[in-house]
Amino acid sequence: MSYQSIPLPFLTREISDELMIAISESGDHIFTSVDEVRQIRKHPSSLSHERQAFLRARFFIKSVDQSPGMRRLLISRRAARRTTTQDGPSLHIIVPTLQCAHSCKYCQVSRSLNDEGHTIKIEDLDAACESIFESSSPTLTVEFQGGDPLLRFDLVRRAILYITSLNKSQNRRIRYVVASTLHQLNVEMCLFFKEHKVYLSTSIDGPSRLHNKNRPTPTRDAFERTLQGVALAQKIIGPDAVSALMTTTKESLLYPNEIVDEYVRLGFKEIFLRPLSAYGFAKRNQKFLAYTLEDFNQFYLSALERVLYWNQQGVELREVYTSIILNKLLSTFDSGYVDLQSPTGAGLSTLVYNYDGFVYPSDEARMIAETGDQSLRLGRIGEAIASLLSSDIQKNLINASLVDLVPGCKECAYNQFCAPNPVDSQAQFGTPFAPVHLTEHCRRHMWLFDYVFSIVKNADDDLLDLFCRWAEPVVDKEIL
Numbered sequence: 001m002s003y004q005s006i007p008l009p010f011l012t013r014e015i016s017d018e019l020m021i022a023i024s025e026s027g028d029h030i031f032t033s034v035d036e037v038r039q040i041r042k043h044p045s046s047l048s049h050e051r052q053a054f055l056r057a058r059f060f061i062k063s064v065d066q067s068p069g070m071r072r073l074l075i076s077r078r079a080a081r082r083t084t085t086q087d088g089p090s091l092h093i094i095v096p097t098l099q100c101a102h103s104c105k106y107c108q109v110s111r112s113l114n115d116e117g118h119t120i121k122i123e124d125l126d127a128a129c130e131s132i133f134e135s136s137s138p139t140l141t142v143e144f145q146g147g148d149p150l151l152r153f154d155l156v157r158r159a160i161l162y163i164t165s166l167n168k169s170q171n172r173r174i175r176y177v178v179a180s181t182l183h184q185l186n187v188e189m190c191l192f193f194k195e196h197k198v199y200l201s202t203s204i205d206g207p208s209r210l211h212n213k214n215r216p217t218p219t220r221d222a223f224e225r226t227l228q229g230v231a232l233a234q235k236i237i238g239p240d241a242v243s244a245l246m247t248t249t250k251e252s253l254l255y256p257n258e259i260v261d262e263y264v265r266l267g268f269k270e271i272f273l274r275p276l277s278a279y280g281f282a283k284r285n286q287k288f289l290a291y292t293l294e295d296f297n298q299f300y301l302s303a304l305e306r307v308l309y310w311n312q313q314g315v316e317l318r319e320v321y322t323s324i325i326l327n328k329l330l331s332t333f334d335s336g337y338v339d340l341q342s343p344t345g346a347g348l349s350t351l352v353y354n355y356d357g358f359v360y361p362s363d364e365a366r367m368i369a370e371t372g373d374q375s376l377r378l379g380r381i382g383e384a385i386a387s388l389l390s391s392d393i394q395k396n397l398i399n400a401s402l403v404d405l406v407p408g409c410k411e412c413a414y415n416q417f418c419a420p421n422p423v424d425s426q427a428q429f430g431t432p433f434a435p436v437h438l439t440e441h442c443r444r445h446m447w448l449f450d451y452v453f454s455i456v457k458n459a460d461d462d463l464l465d466l467f468c469r470w471a472e473p474v475v476d477k478e479i480l
């Protein structure tokens with residue numbers, strides 16, 4: 001092989017005075033310097049043979065007599081990073097009702113238990129079940145969201161039975177998830193869920209006092225009742241029947257260690273340090289609930305440090321947000337996180353069949369609709385998915401998410417891993433096309449990529465081993 005090299009396109013970012021990274025078109029990264037970048041671009045053949053081989057394997061340079069195989073490898077590496085939106089919508093969210101026993105201040109969508117008129121019509125529910133099979137994806141996740149879907153277990157049951165019967169001729173791999181407070185969970189439900197391999201997802205915000213403050217109920221025992229539900233599900237369905245998600249409220253910012261410790265105490269293997277989504281905010285509560293990106297970052301740093309502490313003690317606990325970023329940096333295969341897809345995962349990989357009879361491109365889009373902005377409605381439940389996905393609304397979402405075209409993203413070193421979130425932009429600025437650097441989504445992810453690169457750079461072997469395990473896409477063995 002010739003050691004005459006020529007440069008390939010790549011982008012750089014100076015994270016700090018001491019830390020510069022470069023990312024090639026294959027999504028490979030190197031830690032580098034201004035001088036080396038100049039050398040790669042101007043005189044790559046003057047680098048040591050060893051460094052040239054290293055850079056060639058990562059698609060920063062190529063030899064003058066490069067084989068066509070390398071070109072094909074680059075194309076397939078790029079495609080592997082963007083598979084999530086290629087197979088058609090695979091996540092189908094059904095919202096049977098907005099009723100919920102909680103009255104969380106930050107939630108715009110839920111309605112009280114005696115509310116009427118925020119529950120899906122039977123004909124819409126059946127039509128949603130049929131629509132799901134219009135997707136070409138061989139693997140489907142059907143998730144029930146609310147409100148609290150278990151308040152209308154009759155509808156959840158009907159949908160699962162109907163989808164299961166339709167699947168007899170379709171043979172898709174289907175995974176069911178019900179997101180619920182679990183307050184209503186009983187033995188009958190658990191037996192049904194066990195029979196149909198339904199996973200449960202619940203919310204646990206941290207220790208009892210914090211959770212009950214975040215999620216008020218008239219009896220002030222939301223935490224205790226959720227834990228009773230978790231115990232019942234684990235006993236009847238199995239030890240891994242329930243996963244938990246937390247929401248970071250302004251109050252939560254004060255308790256990073258206590259929140260992580262509670263997840264360890266309860267035996268969960270994952271924690272997702274998620275910022276509060278602004279979509280569901282009741283506007284009048286902004287002053288009491290909103291916090292800055294910097295506040296969240298500080299909380300995230302402390303909580304992640306605690307997660308790493310527990311891992312050092314031999315306790316398995318994976319932080320999901322860090323894992324998503326590590327997956328982008330360290331793995332060849334994308335884990336499918338919908339919010340970082342180009343073109344957007346909204347619509348292309350997720351569809352929401354809402355109680356109101358309309359289809360939305362994401363859970364956040366239906367929440368925006370509850371605040372009065374219905375501009376992201378794709379159409380009525382029952383309309384062909386192909387026509388929903390070729391609507392002007394969907395085309396706009398796609399155009400606003402193309403990293404190779406969007407100003408700001410085009411030049412961003414992270415554009416192999418990241419993408420603008422047009423739904424987020426709509427929520428924040430009333431348009432999917434807001435200048436990307438102004439969006440909270442971009443600012444948060446720019447910071448996250450910077451931060452995760454810096455800890456990878458300084459990680460010792462043990463920490464790198466842990467990060468490599470976290471970076472692997474989580475495979476659901478049940479649907480393989």
Ligand code: SF4
Pocket residue numbers: 403408409412413414415418419420421436437441442443445446
């Ligand atoms: S959204 Fe921001 S961080 Fe992401 S690729 Fe675009 S400019 Fe970069």
